Amino acid sequence: MIELPEYDGTLTAYQPRTAPRVFTPSADPIRSRAVFSTAHVVADPLAPNSPLLMGWEPFAAPGLDWDATLAFRRHLWAHGFALAEALDTQNRAMGLDWATSAELIRRSAAEARAVGGRIGGGVWTDQLDPMRPHTLDAVVAAYEEQIETVQDAGAELIIMASPQLPAVAQGPDDYARVYERLLSLAERKVILHWVLPESDPRLTGYWGYTEWDKALEAFLDVVQANVERIDGVKVWPLGREQEIELRRRVPAGVHVYNGDITDFPELIAGDGQGHSDALASVFDPLAPIVAEGFRALDAGDGDRFAEELRSTLPLAQHLFEGNALTMRFFKTGFVFLAWLSGHQDHFRMVWGEQSARSVPHLAKVYRLADGLGLFPDPELAERRMRTVLATAGLD
Template sequence: MIELPEENGSLTPYQPNREPRGFTADNTPFRSRSVLAAAPVLGDPLAPNEPFGPPLGPPPPQALDWEATLAVRQELWAHGFTVAEALDTAHRGAGLDWATAAELIRRTGAAAAAAGGRVAAGVWTDQLDPFTPHSREAVVAAYEEQLDVVNEAGAQPIIQASAALAGAVHSPEEYAEVYARLLDRCAVPAVVHWLLPEWVPGHAGYWGHQDPAAATDAFLAVLADNAGKVDGVKVAPLSADAEIALRRRLPEGIRFYTGDYDTYADLIAGDEQGFSDALSPVFTPIAPLAAEAFRALDGGDTEAFRKQLGQAHELSQHLFQGPGRSTLFFKTGLVFLGWLAGRTDHFRMVWAEHGARSVPHLATAYRLADQLGLFPDPELAAHRITAFLDLSGIPQKGSRR
């Protein structure tokens, strides 16, 4: 019996699972949907990874534990997911500099080739000083440098919106020219990724318009002009209704990749007019369970798909809880559960983000994941959560302080 802490300060006895659920790994890609699972990274526990850098200075580059980081990706490939690499889930722009992100893309691309897996990777402009204005050509050159790395790694490009680009170009025509140039350079059709100003204020005026409706029209025009070079789009944050409305306006053959963590099962299942594909970290902690759901969908059983993913709804809600529709610290729970599952030997994170969630939050994540049977070795998970609680000042019966 484990004494799990609650948010109200109480302790609740919990009896861990005794047997694993027995998921069967199948690395065959899903047929009915394209599913890109964003994966976190782990910091090197032997490196001097400062949380926010020395006083009055920029944060130093963060060193990764490459073996542990790639182990997370191997788990996703083993269940048929495409790994979405070098996005915010991998601390892109929040501890990971471009040089390390480039190495991450290269290593993941090589590992994917060896494992027969698929990978998509972020293309951005984070080589550039975010506090300095840049010319259009400088921004495009930054995009192209990253795009060349992604192409060489055998990854699908995910072209992310850039505040640097928003500061360098202003008309819809200029945006159209830049994106046509970038899409021409992609080795395979790309995903166009647009975070709205609600999440990134520096994206105000993107696509050449301050008005959201006009910006959306300009965005759709760029997609229509480059339809053969665009696999899909991700636009966030959007309500479920707004996502469906935009999805129905996309040019034929272009996917909408949902990043929703609340109603994602319904959005992916779709309706009589279409469905969403997925680009999200929500599948990373539930990969075996989610894979079974997508196999059911591949077989035409939409209700089984909904029911299977519905089991994980409470865990997903818990991991992604926070202000607004997202939180900066969802990655902590992802890495913590990966450690409990035995995929990694530690849960040290970039910028010390392993300390970004409370002990009760992580204890609840353990309980929900254990109840779903997500741990291949429940005894190991119970041992590790017990050790974590002891170290956190919540002694368990029989432990020595």
């Protein structure tokens, strides 16, 4: 029995599992849907990783534990997922600079070739100084540099929305020209990743409009004009009805990738007029259960698929709890679960985010994950949870 703290300051007794749930990994790609997972990075616990020191010499470069970082990617490939590398789950621009992101893409892509895994790499403009204005040509050049790096590594392109672009683009025609140029460089089909201003206010006015309907039309115009170069699109955060509208309006053959934490079982299962695929950060900690669900869907068992994915919703939503500002610390729970599960030897993060969530939050993460049977070694997970409690004065 272990006593876990609640948000109201009380303690609740909890009896942990004594045996893990047994999963049977398969590295065969999931067939029923296109499924990408992102993957957190593992910090070097002895590196001077701190949000107050990043960018200041001699603390400019984040320190990663490369062996553990790549081992976690092998864990995801072993369950059949494709990997979306160097996005926000990897602390991109939140402790992880472009130089380290480029090295991460190169190393992960080499590992993907070794194990036969699929990988896409995030293309952005984060080498540009965020405190200075930039020209449209400079934004395009930044994108081009990253495209070259990702393709030289052998990864597919995931083109993310640049926060510098709305400041210099004069309207939808500029966006059309920029994306036509970027897509013309693609050696394989590309995923377009558009984050809405509800999550990142810097992207207000993306595609040339602040109104959703007009921005969507401009976006779809770009997709239609370049359809032969586009694998799929991800728009986030997107409501259920908006995603259904999007997938019914994209050209045939273009995937719509879901990444939400509320309706993903239903949206991925689909309806009589289509389904969503997935490019999801929350699959990082949920991989064994989610993979079981997709294997069931591969076998034609939609009920089992729905049961498995719906079982993860309470944990998924808890990991992302908070407003637009605090929700970004979902990675704290990811790393915490990886540590409890034995995927890494410590609970430290490159931006100091191990302290970004409260002890009651982490206690609930532990309880929900243990209830799902996610821990390969429940005794190890309990010991490590007790260490966190003792550090907080709850010995």
